[in-house]
Amino acid sequence: MYDMLTALINGALGWGWPEWALNLLSYILIVTIVLVVAPLQMLFFTYYERRVIARMQDRVGPNRVGPEGIWQPIADGVKMFTKEDIVPQAADRIVHFLAPCVVVAPTVLMFAVVPWGPGMVPVDLPTGLLFFFAISSISAVGLMMAGWASNNKFSLLGAMRAVAQMVSYEIPAVLSLIAIVIIVGSLSINEIIAYQAGLIISNRDLPGVPDLGLGWFVFTPVGFVAFVAFFIAALAEGERTPFDIPEADSEIVAGYMTEYSGMKFGLFYLAQYVLNFLLCAITAIIFFGGWQGPGVGWLYAQGITPANPNGNGLFNVLAGILGVFYFLLKTYIFFFVMVWLRGAFPRLRIDQLMDFGWKFLIPWTLANLFSAALWVAFTRWGPAEGMLITVGWSPVLRWLAAFVVTLAINLGVYLWLTRVYAASQAERRRAELEELSAAA
């Protein structure tokens, strides 16, 4: 943020501000982004979701407040604020009050490490990815608090489901991300994005590839498997259909939110949508290059960067605009997929969810981890590391070998797992039952 501001104010505009003023302004901007953009995204997401679902169901959706109903979320917000705040008599008042705060705070904090464009990350932590997932687990505590403090059986059932689900799906989510971390060799989100420059494939392993900003991990077998597994786990973490079990409205009313009204309920809602945004964003960042896209890298290279201090600051701004555009486009597409699933699918049962997570996703991502290690071995290791096969191969050949080997492993494990576990599980059970009843 500081770099960008320097480029804009002292570079493009030539105002010559002192360093402390730039620092102050950059921190004000960071806090603003974290505290304002998060709720704004949530407001837009509620509107977006309702309109998309309405389109799927041959309805119009909210279209009264403002042009095409765009101010509907604001009206909903006003309604939330003016509603009575009801605390059940038997509730634990303090915990009941604290729970929404504990749920919302971590999701807002996670915004601090999301990079919006080149050089536009609020806080560039060297361990950004670790921070992201460490913080996101805190909200599970808040959910359990909400469920317990409400003193309602539906709330308790919902909270227990939520915690069980979040804890078990964090494992495949993190395992799939570790595969990428192994390839990149860094936990910094900026590093991971920078790695995805180039063309289709990573520019680090193949020198001389033009920088089109398309070196996304999703185009490699390791990245693709990690992406699919991570997105499924993200659906479970964000409590989206088909894994919206903790708040299954047709079973346990609204889960842990049942006894909340007014703005406390609004906070849970906020937390959920912000978390969904972040999960979509992190999917876009890790597997689809975040702000990387055709043109951004070139524009940024013309601007003021540590490598090129004499560049033109205007290009920094242009690169930022294009980067934010690419980033939000990808994020919204993933959110669209989430909405799409919600409009189309029924939900799984809690035991089926656990089955799927532990028996399918985790073995698959573990195998993917092995593939990631092989990728590194094929593309980077030499005789010193004991990788004697690839001695004397050209980088292209090494890269191709890595691609084929990881593809074979991931595909093989997938096919084997679908035979062992999923695919026709229901049909198999059906055949068993038919035999049983025929025998009786």
Place this chain on the structure above:
Amino acid sequence: MLQTQELQVNIGPQHPSTHGVFRMLVTVDGETVVDLKPVFGYLHRNHEQIAEANSYLQNMPYTDRLDYFNSMANNHAYAMAVERLAGIEVPERAEYIRVLMVELTRILNHASAVGFMINDMGAWQTPLAFGMREREKILDLFEMASGARLMCNYFRFGGVVRDLPPEFIPNLRELLRALPAYIDELERLLRDNEILLQRAIGIGILPPEVALSYGVSGPVLRGSGIPYDVRKAEPYSVYDRFDFDVPIGKVGDVYDRFLVRIEEMRQSKRIIEQVLEQLPDAKGGHINPKARQNVRPPVGDAYARIESPKGELGFYLVSDGSTKPYRYKVRAPSFINLTPLADMCRGYKVADIVVILGSIDIVMGEVDR
């Protein structure tokens, strides 16, 4: 060893997926259902007693309110009971129109039952919108014929209140053209979705002997593999002239009830096509002109039953010779199909309860009369 405790949860009377005001007192051990006690009566409105204070004809619109999805079928059973009691003849054409209406009702009911059930499984309204789509067109037909969409009040003693309007048959033919594709689509929605299959297969198994001992009827009984259908077992009206099959399930789980409903929609379409073939040759008008509507049946009793979309619907009437029934009793299929609910739910998960309930296809207006 960890100390565990069973938890009692009230699902209902105010609950999103109990299809009205219905309460289930569920004892759960974690997520597993240990016991379930259905509690109903929240919608009791003294239907039978009020009916005994009305004249016979006044009860006709009142039967619409029993199972508000299938008012035509309720009308049919009640009209048959009164006709048996008073000895009223029904012309052939009127019988064909009646069969036509009841079979349309069956398609309508099964389509929305399937939609509601997927909704109970957690889908967010979209499958329901699919289920409701053709229902609208059928309701348009009902409106053409009777003037009302839901509370049709179309049947009269000795026939139906007015003949089919001229635009009815072309519209019906158009609907029939679109119907096979629609039913196939609804079936694909179910068969091609692994999540739905996992939620439906092996859930809520009702063994045939248990089903029989509870007196269950309709698609629930046929899903358990017993080919009992009043239309075949005791052909009433003109059902003996049609060629149709009675689909049965193999296991008796939620999935089977689903498939039976889908297949019954196809069979209903077959019946309607045969009605359209035979209707022009049918003798008589839409109503027996000699039939009095303010009937005063002789002393005696009569029972009439039909295969309503939800099961065997019966009306038992006792006459004391006056213009009002002395006793009026409804054998409501929803009510009797609901009784084995506890047996069906025991041992499954909390999430399965609502799906099992949805697969029975109840309407609370009929359960609590």
